[in-house]
Amino acid sequence: MTTNAETRYAIDPATAKGLDTQGLRDHFHVGGLFAEGEIKLVYSHYDRLILGSAVPGATALVLDQTPETGTATILERREMGILNIGETGTVEVGGESHTVGKGEVLYVGMGSGAVTFNAPGRYYVLSAPAHRACPTKLVTFEMARHVELGAQETSNERTIHQFVHPEVVESCQLVMGYTQFKRGSIWNTMPCHLHDRRMEAYLYFDIPEGQRVFHFMGKPEETRHMVIANEEAIISPPWSIHAGAGTSAYTFCWAMAGDNVDFTDMDMVAMEDLR
């Protein structure tokens, strides 16, 4: 079975700063994911991260070959992280069936073969190039690392749940998890940071009906924003800040790929340097 991905090329900050709203969205915003009965993939040239969704309906969905990777199977030289944002479902890979509950992550190692997604899960799929096979492992909420950050006074009180992280599960370059907010807090990743050696992708979900998240990107001295609806994603270039403020609380899945797997390797941006 073959699944085509939409390709997004990597562009530099000098080009990006000249883009209008639609131009920014064409490069960095990903809409139309989570279509029932379909696998939807976007192949980004930033660190060659693939992001997408699989929402099986009456029949299971199989992710096997993607022409964009030029390999016999998508995982031949790649690893994968799968976050279920829907009801508990099973994912079959490498001859084993894994029950993945809402908010749980299945890490799938390089060379695992085809991945079969079963209803009623609603799966967010991430894949990065890998250089060795790490064991496939289900990461439950309890197994993840939970980091408390922010404060009520700055409207950024939140918990960072780290699922694919060196202290939780071994991976080659994928690091991923999601962030949840305390009541009344709406700001993620502010104060903001850069990590030019790693790109990042965000999926915003659990945004209540009629609410939106304003996602901020760009070089610190040249910021832009995009308005994000529920279950839409953002490709964050390595040179860009990545932060957001919601008109309500929300959850977002962050994922990184690049030169290291050190979550804390960030260059903080001083508030007075933002423009």
Ligand SMILES: O=C[C@H](O)[C@@H](O)CC(=O)C(=O)O
């Ligand atoms: O490099 C790390 C990523 O930007 C996110 O993990 C940040 C985040 O989830 C947050 O501050 O809320």
Ligand SMILES: [Zn+2]
């Ligand atoms: Zn970051």
